[in-house]
Amino acid sequence: MAEARGISVIRQAIMRSAADLFAEVGYRKASLRGIAADAGCDPALIAHYFGSKEGLFTVVVAETVRPAGVLQEAMDRRDPEAAEWLLRHAATDWGDPVQQRRILGVLRSVPDLPVARERMSQSLVPEGVAGVAADEIRLALISSLFVGVVTARHMDLLPPELTVGGDCSELVRALTPVVAAYLAASPATGGRPDAL
Structure with missing residues (x-):
């Protein structure tokens, strides 16, 4: 032992x-x-x-990049609070300087390693979603949003009022409607959020 x-x-x-x-x-x-x-x-x-x-x-x-299971859970919930729940989960990484630095390190390494992009994609897309075009599109957009937030926070590109506090509550509040729209997308709309 x-x-x-x-x-x-x-x-x-x-x-x-x-x-x-x-x-x-x-x-x-x-x-x-x-x-x-x-x-x-x-x-x-x-x-x-x-x-x-x-x-x-x-x-x-x-x-380091571990949203696949969380994204799947958010999709499965199918309730109005799913987007906020997902964002609050992501915010634990956004508010952690060590984790934020490591996520940026993974992103920085992607161009150096031919299979890195594939590894990143696998960690972002839940197994049950792979091959379902509409779901892959909306998850790719949510993941891109999360990557953008990490990068923008690192470069101090976000308005200060969105980054105040360790829980990123203002940022979560601002992004919730966007993520909710993507989570609400259905295959019938070709992956386009109904609200957009």
């Missing part, structure tokens, strides 16, 4: 260091030696646990 706990601690330390380094320098410039040094372990352990730098990146994406 103690050995398993030790493995878990090392694995988490590697993932944390990788996420931080990808955020700082991007995928291409992040080295396994640098990640291992920051995690305080032998570089061989990265190959042991993750197979390769690409394998490590894939796991970091899955841990």
